[in-house]
Amino acid sequence: MTAVIRVMRGLAYAFFPAEIVLLVLLVAGVRIPPAALAAAELTGLALFLTGTVVFVRLRRREGSARQALGELVPEPVLRLVGHELRLMASLALWCGRWRVGVRPDDQVFPHARDQGALMYGFAFVCLVETVGMSYLLGDWPVVHAIVLVLDVYTVLFVLGLHAASVVRPHLLTADALRLRQGAHVDVLVPLDRIASVRHELVFTHEKTEGELNLAVGSQTSLTIELTEPVNAPRFLGAPRPVRIVRCHADDARALYRALTRALAPAPADAPASSSSPAPAPAQALTPKLTPARTRPSPSPVPPA
Template sequence: MRTALVLVRHELRLVVSLWLWAARRRHGLDEGTAFGYSRGQGTMMLGFGFVIVIESIMMSVLLRNHPAVQRAWFMLDMYTLLIIIGMHAASVVRPHVLDAGSLRVRRAAHVDLRIPLEKIAHVRRELRTTHERADGELNLAIGAQTTVTLELTEPVAHFTFLGRRRDIRLVRLHADDATDLVQAIKASKATNAIKPA
């Protein structure tokens, strides 16, 4: 039951993301600065959508003598296409957000991790195209690559898609403008360091 609720909530976020995308609005910016990460996946998502459309046409022809199955298959293909478009929309409208006290790291509608700036020990621009799963690491690759690495002073709690807790000490993420994000994080950390207590 819990898994079903998580899936429904995720799909509702995708639908909201479609609405925000159509309205040219973004989610959760408040007073922060947005750093996008969706540029690296646009072509791939377009390719997935194209494959679904072609499959739908071909299956309609193959199943023309079985109208009930044909309609069911068409509805399944349209639902899959909606999910693909929704995932891309979520990536566009839910960017990483840097504000005065934290970095909000996101990926589409299923990862949203707020990292306090004081817990970031080191930040660097680092292009990686391979990511092995390891304890204490969170890899948020887009188009099979990450461009920014964050090393933390202490673990932050991250909850997986189905709610399992993981303590994260190292985060790798993708940003379209990785150099700008790294410089902005360093500048914000420096500003926070010189603020009077």
């Protein structure tokens, strides 16, 4: 089975670039022999059927579709495709005002507000570019259709980046802090590994080993130092242990106070003594004040 998967991957690495080249040649008006087109289509169909059979067998052996797909498709490809799908799904969740992974007992801290203007500006520029290219390519229908699809997808991609941050806020649970950014960063920080928390604004972030900077609008407002590193995987899945995490929240002070309360040691319960008298009720501790009438003030002396 492993040899078959390797052969399939090798053919796929050669097939997809060849398909792109054929598409570009067709758009450019180059005449391609029918035999070459038929061979390309047959190769694609054979890869699809073979992949389906291998996937079914892997799923029977592994028992999970995710594990079977992970053996069949390289991890970087899965992560790229999964990221694109999560962005498009985030648009629908954003329109429905839904949030991902939020439970009733979680404390929610949004973090996408300070990037909204920038992302909307990018989307507007992409929309203007879409209209301009549609006008310039009006005499080439095939090229116009391809560029239009790419431009529309670019607009959706930019909006999806912002939507993914909106529907995935930071979460503080009873035992962990879940930090997220867009659809590609999701780090779980156990509370027992947090050594210190500082509220500080940082606008310059250098790429340093062992640090994770989740900047929003080029700024972070909270610095978290850990006693032990946690894994924050890179975009394509490579492991990245970090001991310092910088993040941002729309209300950074509220997140700081919530974290401080969660990290504070629980007060020890004093043992109740049976001989000690019961505390008096609040009304008995408050003295009763009886209002009294005061004597009128004397008349003022007329000025000399």
